[in-house]
Amino acid sequence: MVQKKLGEKDLNLPNYYNNRELSWLDFNYRVLQEAEDKNNPLLEQLKFISIFSSNLDEFFMVRVAGLQDQVKMGYDKPENKAQLTPKEQLEQIKIKNTKYVDLQYKRYKALTENLKQHRVEITRPELLPESLLSQLEHEFKTGILPTLTPLGIDAYHPFPKLNNKSLNIFVDIDTEEAINSAIVQIPSLIPRFYTLNQGQTQYVLMLEDIIIFYIHLLFTGYEVLNTFTFRITRNADLTIHEDGAEDLLIEIERFLKERKRGTAVRLEVDGRHATHEDILWIMNQLEVYDNDVYFVDGPLDLTMLFGLVDYLSNRLKHLTYNKYVPQPPQSLESEDIFDLSLKRDIFFHHPYESFEPIVDFIREAANDPSTIAIKQTLYRVSKDSPIINSLKTAAENGKQVTVLVELKARFDEENNVQWAKMLEDAGCHVIYGMTYLKTHSKISLVVKRTNNQLTSFVHLGTGNYNDKTAKLYTDMGIITTNKAIAEDAINFFNYLSGYTLKPEYNKLIVAPYDIRDVFLARIDNEIKLHLEHGNGKIMMKMNSLTDKDIILKLFEASRAGVQVQLIIRGICCLKPGIPGISDNIEVVSIVGRFLEHSRIYYFHNNGDEQIYLSSADAMTRNMIKRVEILFPVEDKAIAKRLLDYMNLQLSDNQKGRYQDQQGHYHYIHNNLSPLNSQAYLMKEAITFGQKLKEASTRPEASPIQSKNRWFSKLKDTFKR
Numbered sequence: 001m002v003q004k005k006l007g008e009k010d011l012n013l014p015n016y017y018n019n020r021e022l023s024w025l026d027f028n029y030r031v032l033q034e035a036e037d038k039n040n041p042l043l044e045q046l047k048f049i050s051i052f053s054s055n056l057d058e059f060f061m062v063r064v065a066g067l068q069d070q071v072k073m074g075y076d077k078p079e080n081k082a083q084l085t086p087k088e089q090l091e092q093i094k095i096k097n098t099k100y101v102d103l104q105y106k107r108y109k110a111l112t113e114n115l116k117q118h119r120v121e122i123t124r125p126e127l128l129p130e131s132l133l134s135q136l137e138h139e140f141k142t143g144i145l146p147t148l149t150p151l152g153i154d155a156y157h158p159f160p161k162l163n164n165k166s167l168n169i170f171v172d173i174d175t176e177e178a179i180n181s182a183i184v185q186i187p188s189l190i191p192r193f194y195t196l197n198q199g200q201t202q203y204v205l206m207l208e209d210i211i212i213f214y215i216h217l218l219f220t221g222y223e224v225l226n227t228f229t230f231r232i233t234r235n236a237d238l239t240i241h242e243d244g245a246e247d248l249l250i251e252i253e254r255f256l257k258e259r260k261r262g263t264a265v266r267l268e269v270d271g272r273h274a275t276h277e278d279i280l281w282i283m284n285q286l287e288v289y290d291n292d293v294y295f296v297d298g299p300l301d302l303t304m305l306f307g308l309v310d311y312l313s314n315r316l317k318h319l320t321y322n323k324y325v326p327q328p329p330q331s332l333e334s335e336d337i338f339d340l341s342l343k344r345d346i347f348f349h350h351p352y353e354s355f356e357p358i359v360d361f362i363r364e365a366a367n368d369p370s371t372i373a374i375k376q377t378l379y380r381v382s383k384d385s386p387i388i389n390s391l392k393t394a395a396e397n398g399k400q401v402t403v404l405v406e407l408k409a410r411f412d413e414e415n416n417v418q419w420a421k422m423l424e425d426a427g428c429h430v431i432y433g434m435t436y437l438k439t440h441s442k443i444s445l446v447v448k449r450t451n452n453q454l455t456s457f458v459h460l461g462t463g464n465y466n467d468k469t470a471k472l473y474t475d476m477g478i479i480t481t482n483k484a485i486a487e488d489a490i491n492f493f494n495y496l497s498g499y500t501l502k503p504e505y506n507k508l509i510v511a512p513y514d515i516r517d518v519f520l521a522r523i524d525n526e527i528k529l530h531l532e533h534g535n536g537k538i539m540m541k542m543n544s545l546t547d548k549d550i551i552l553k554l555f556e557a558s559r560a561g562v563q564v565q566l567i568i569r570g571i572c573c574l575k576p577g578i579p580g581i582s583d584n585i586e587v588v589s590i591v592g593r594f595l596e597h598s599r600i601y602y603f604h605n606n607g608d609e610q611i612y613l614s615s616a617d618a619m620t621r622n623m624i625k626r627v628e629i630l631f632p633v634e635d636k637a638i639a640k641r642l643l644d645y646m647n648l649q650l651s652d653n654q655k656g657r658y659q660d661q662q663g664h665y666h667y668i669h670n671n672l673s674p675l676n677s678q679a680y681l682m683k684e685a686i687t688f689g690q691k692l693k694e695a696s697t698r699p700e701a702s703p704i705q706s707k708n709r710w711f712s713k714l715k716d717t718f719k720r
Contacts, residue, residue: 017081043319050305065235125213164234174223192304228274235262271295326354327689352685355470366394373400373447382468395427439627456486473597511628536562537604544571558584569596577661592655652677
C-alpha cells in the first residue's frame with residue numbers, strides 16, 4: 001500500500017480527487033459535445049446523441065443501481081477518494097445528469113430542425129398533411145394495432161411488471177363511474193419509427209406518437225382523457241451465485257431472467273402531457289423517488305436514433321462520415337503472417353489497420369494440417385463471429401481447441417452462453433473462467449509443427465476478438481513467436497483450465513494484483529532515476545483511472561518532479577495541476593469518431609525505455625477482480641510507433657480536452673495547425689495502403705502476390 005503522507009502533504013484530501021460516478025457523467029457529456037461539433041456531419045451528430053443515451057442506460061442499470069442498494073441497506077460510509085457517501089453521490093448525479101439530459105434534448109431539437117433543410121421532418125400525426133392520414137391509419141390498423149395489448153389497472157388487474165427499458169403509454173380513461181387508468185406497452189419487435197413521403201419531403205413519426213393518436217381505437221366506448229409515455233430502467237447489476245453452482249451456464253441463464261425484472265432505478269417521463277397525480281401514482285407503484293425521475297421534452301429512449309440514422313443515411317450519405325475502410329497493416333508488409341512472425345513481432349493498430357489478419361490468423365490455423373492446438377480467450381464477440389466459426393472448424397478438423405468464454409461479460413452473458421454451447425457441440429474444450437474473477441485478457445495461442453518441432457504463435461491485444469467493434473474501437477495487438485512469451489502463454493492457459501498454482505511468468509504480467517505491483521514498482525523506479533538524472537517521464541493511455549494506490553504513487557512522482565502525461569478517455573479520479581500535489585501531471589481526454597480503447601504504459605527509465613500494452617485499465621476492478629495481461633513491447637520499431645502515437649494524441653487540438661485542477665474539461669486551443677489525431681492516422685494508413693497497392697501492381701511484384709492474400713484482395717481493400 002502506498003504511503004498516504006509525503007512530507008507535510010496529506011494526499012488523501014478529497015479535493016485532490018474526482019468522484020468516479022461524476023467523472024463518468026463528465027465523460028458522457030464529452031460524448032454529447034460531439035453532437036454539438038459542427039465538424040461532424042449532421043447524422044453523425046445525431047448518432048452521438050444516441051450514444052449518450054445508450055451509455056446512460058448502462059450507467060443507471062449498474063452504477064446508480066449499486067448506489068441505491070447501498071442506501072437501502074443503510075450504508076453511509078464515503079467512498080475513499082472524493083469522500084462522498086452513496087446518498088450524496090446520488091444527489092449530485094441527479095443535479096449533474098439533469099443538466100446534461102436537458103442539453104441533450106435541446107441539441108436533439110436543433111438537429112431535427114436542421115434535418116428539415118434536407119426534406120426530412122420528424123413530426124407527430126396531428127401535424128401531418130391531411131392527405132397522408134389515411135395512409136397512416138391503414139398502417140396503424142394493419143401493422144401496429146394487432147400487436148397492442150391495453151392493460152387495465154384496477155382491483156382485478158394489478159400494476160403490470162414492466163420489462164427493463166421498455167416504452168409504455170399511460171392512459172387515463174373516463175368510465176363514467178370513475179377515472180380509471182391503463183397501460184399500453186409499446187412492442188419492442190416492431191419499428192420504432194415510420195416514414196411517409198409526400199413529394200420530396202419524408203415525414204418521420206415515432207411509434208408511440210402514432211399509437212397515442214389512435215389510442216381511442218383501443219378503448220372503444222370510453223373517453224380517453226390523457227396519455228403520456230414513460231420508461232423504466234431496472235437494476236441489472238444482480239449477483240451471480242458462483243459458489244455451489246453445479247453448472248455456471250444454468251446459473252447465468254437464471255441471472256438473465258432476473259435482470260429483466262430487477263428493481264426500478266430510473267423513471268423517465270415525456271413531460272409534455274404527464275399530470276402530477278399520475279406520476280406520483282406510478283412512482284408509488286415502482287417504489288422510486290424524486291431523485292429517480294427524469295422529465296424530458298421529447299421522445300424517450302433516444303437510442304432509437306441509431307436505427308434512424310442508418311435508415312436516413314441511405315438517402316443522405318453526404319450527412320455522414322466518408323466511408324473509411326481499414327487498411328493493410330504497415331507491420332505485415334507482403335509476407336505470410338506465420339512466416340513473418342518467425343522473424344519478428346508483427347504490430348496491428350485497429351481500426352486504422354484491418355482486423356482481417358487476426359481473423360485470418362485463426363482461420364488459417366484451423367485449416368492448416370500442421371496446426372496441433374489453438375487456445376483463445378473470448379470476452380465479447382460479434383453475433384456472426386468468423387473467429388467462432390474458425391474455432392469450430394479447427395475442432396472438427398481434429399485440432400486440440402480450448403476456448404475460455406467469459407460468461408460474466410456484462411450485457412454479453414446471453415450471447416456468450418450460446419457461443420459456449422455451440423463451441424462445446426463442435427468439440428471444443430470450453431472453460432468459463434475463474435470463480436469471482438472475470439477473464440478480460442485478450443490472448444490467442446496457435447501451436448504448429450514447423451521443421452519437425454513445435455512452434456507457438458501468440459497474439460496479445462488490448463481489445464476484444466470482435467470483428468465488428470474492431471472497425472469502431474481503437475485497439476492494438478502483437479503477434480509474436482518470442483519463446484519466453486510463448487512459454488508464458490502455455491502456462492497461462494494451463495492455469496485457467498486446470499488445477500495448478502499461479503505460474504511464475506517470464507515476460508507477461510498477469511492480474512489480479514501483479515499488474516498493480518509492477519506499475520507501483522515502475523513508478524518508484526522512475527522517481528529514483530529522476531532524482532539521479534532529472535529526466536523522469538511517465539506516459540499512460542487508458543480508458544479510465546480509478547485505482548487509489550496508483551493515483552497516490554503518481555502524486556508522489558509528480559511531487560518528485562517526474563513529468564506525467566495521461567491520456568484517459570473516460571473516468572479519471574485524479575485531479576491534475578494542483579500545486580505541490582499534481583502540478584507535473586497533465587490529463588487529456590480524446591473523444592471522436594472512434595472509441596479510444598487501447599491501453600499503453602510508458603516509462604522513460606533514464607533512456608532505457610519500457611513500454612507495455614495491456615487489456616487492463618488502471619482501475620481497481622482490473623487490478624484485483626479480473627484476469628488481465630500486461631505485456632512488454634520489446635521491438636524498437638513498434639515501441640517508437642507507440643511513443644509517436646501518444647505524442648500525436650497529446651497534440652490533438654481538435655478532439656482533445658484537458659482537465660484543469662478543479663476537474664473540469666476544456667477543449668485544447670492553441671496557435672498550432674489544427675490536428676485531429678484520428679483523422680491524421682486514417683490519412684496515414686490510406687497513404688501507406690495506396691503505396692502498397694501501387695507496389696503490388698508492378699511487374700516485379702507478381703511473384704509475391706500469390707503468397708499474401710492481401711495482394712489478391714487489394715481491389716476490395718482499397719475501395720473507399
